[in-house]
Amino acid sequence: MSQRSDLRRRRATLEDEWSRAVSLVKSTGSAPSSYQALRHEVAESWVRSLPSVDPARDSAPVTDGGAIQHRWTDSLLRRPVSALSDELRSIADDAGFVTAVTDESGTIMWTCAGQDMRRRAERVNFAPGGRWDEQAMGTNALSLALRTGRPSTVFSAEHVVNALHGWVCYCAPIHGPDGHVLGVLDLSTTWDRSHPLAMSTVRGLVSAIEAGLRSESPRPSRTDLPRLRLSCMGEEKAVREGVTLPLRPRQLEILTLLALEPDGFSPERLREALYGDRPVTASTFKAEISHLRRALGGGVATRRYALTAPVSCDAVDVLRALESGDADTALRLYRGPLLPRSEAPGIEEWRTRLEVAVREAVLASTRPEHALRYGERAPYDAEVHEHALRLLDRADARRAIPAGRLTTALRD
Structure with missing residues (x-):
């Protein structure tokens, strides 16, 4: 009970600080130069974030899902994360967390969660394709871990975006064998479940992923x-x-x-x-x-x-x-x-x-060959044939092909 009360007081203090900062940005266009209740690294991130990130935005911008799937397929992180997937899912299900892995840019490539937490996460695009770098979503644990190269926790109203004030997030960067940061591992849950042992869990999981990266044999070439x-x-x-x-x-x-x-x-x-x-x-x-x-x-x-x-x-x-x-x-x-x-x-x-x-x-495409080729397989797609006609010069003998297809498409 005492811990819950401490969390409530901390959250209320941060909300007051957040309201003061947002009001100043709205009135003057600049963030405060100093803060009373914020950790130094969080305060610095607020100064960077508030002038350009709308605190009222309701979710993260999204990268195309198909592209993310294939980036994840080619990612060095996929195999070691997959090897730990049962453990990651168990943590997500048993402790009420969302587990996420990003690439080096802060774009989420993989997540797992129980049904309730998955719904909460998807509302703010904390899901594959969601962009969580500082430029996109301001102060959050993923962006801080990537920027500092160190484990990071962001609690409730330490997040610049108001929609995230109900969350607490624990992150640690994942380093490749050459020392470069490949992404981050994140455990996120609701603010009232904040627990000091969560960060040690993240650190342990990241150590296991990094060990998996070191032990992997070189990837086969495409010819193999x-x-x-x-x-x-x-x-x-x-x-x-x-x-x-x-x-x-x-x-x-x-x-x-x-x-x-x-x-x-x-x-x-x-x-x-x-x-x-x-x-x-x-x-x-x-x-x-x-x-x-x-x-x-x-x-x-x-x-x-x-x-x-x-x-x-x-x-x-x-x-x-x-x-x-x-x-x-x-x-x-x-x-x-x-x-x-x-x-x-x-x-x-x-x-x-x-x-x-x-x-x-x-x-x-501005190349008529593309519309002509696709038109072979889409004989009733009038818009494609019209596009081909717009791209072809009036003297081009190939105009007869989309013209004939268009006549058939409009007739049917």
């Missing part, structure tokens, strides 16, 4: 990767060393989902992605996973389903090409919709995301 090639754009097959694997449609759906979401699925989420609301027994679902695992010779983790062996996938390659602005490669690989015969909800969702991403890249 992967023996299995999954083709799911307009076709449905998996080929290993020149031999097509005899996978059933459901197993191809599972393999495609795992390739597109390398962080993996809980059993409940994967089952929902495959079957939706259909009544399917647990044994049927597990049998499909087992069949796929046998066909691959392993390669699928248990408990949380994720690929443990490298798989190249044309849908993943399309996304990476779009992220790098390479529309030529994206359109070359985009041979049609994702697993066109599949009715699995998770596949349908990814199919739409890919179609929209490719189409938007075509409409943003």
